[in-house]
Amino acid sequence: MTDSRKDNALAFTRHDHADCQQHLLQTAQQLCAKRSVRLTPRRLQVLEILLRSHQPMGAYEVLQAMNDIEHNIAPPIVYRALDFLQQQGLVHRIESQNAFIACIHPGHHTTAQFLICAKCHRVAELDDQQLPAMQLAQDLGFKAEHAVVEINGLCAACRE
């Protein structure tokens, strides 16, 4: 298996999560600096919470995590930070679960696909696969803007 394919399955493989968190935080800082957008403390806090989780989190779970250290955080705070992070391609929304997950490849977000395990709830992010439906869409004169691809099933570990 190539490195890139191993990387794609990161969520389902053993790895040093603290390292990968640190690395993704740095990348996020750099990207935002380059784009002259502000990764404020609130936004960073939300990103850190999502990075710590191996699973997608609902907005209200993120909210709970914030309220565990500081009281009276209200939903709009969370939703606004999530909106920003999604716009910057640092966080993805998992539509079929009303949940959010940190992007594992910030920067490359043309089209991402997710493999979602129904048992352990981990999510692998696959990037840059071509969608045949995209080609057909184009043939039909449809101008594609954003594709949602979420594959539900069981990961290798959970099939046993």
Add this chain to the structure above:
Amino acid sequence: MTDSRKDNALAFTRHDHADCQQHLLQTAQQLCAKRSVRLTPRRLQVLEILLRSHQPMGAYEVLQAMNDIEHNIAPPIVYRALDFLQQQGLVHRIESQNAFIACIHPGHHTTAQFLICAKCHRVAELDDQQLPAMQLAQDLGFKAEHAVVEINGLCAACRE
């Protein structure tokens, strides 16, 4: 363009919608009879409401349509009928919109893909396209059960 591709773009082409509604209702009746499941009046009513619409409808929009003729219908009535219709492959849920749409090809539902126009809100259902991500998933030992593929963009008519 082949017939099947023309059919795929049905939602974006001129056609006799009354005819296609009638045909799909008959197919639904036949499928349910064959499977020995009951397409009761309530379930049929919900399917008819969805078939009349060219756009996905939220559960509460369906509810509103029901309340227009009979009062005091409550949400569980609608959600239960929608659950049944989804199980039978007669209705699809559009995850990125919390909305529901009648299946245009009942029977063939292995994996469906949707092209969703951001302007006119029509949805085309494409069937049986292979997803490269599925092959990669399999290579990773992931057992795929259900794929959500929703492509947002602008249809040919709305691009002008």
Add this chain to the structure above:
DNA sequence: GTCATAATGTTATTTTATAACATTTCCGCT
């Protein structure tokens, strides 16, 4: 420092979905 803008905080409400339980309908059986 001033001022416009962006970001955050606050309050209330809307939208979407389900839990729990009561009642009715269906259908095979006697």
Add this chain to the structure above:
DNA sequence: AGCGGAAATGTTATAAAATAACATTATGAC
């Protein structure tokens, strides 16, 4: 026809997810 269990529907209340509207604070250009 009449009984009885299962499925479907009806009802009430509540949970979960998201946003509207407005007040306050922080930021950075001038």
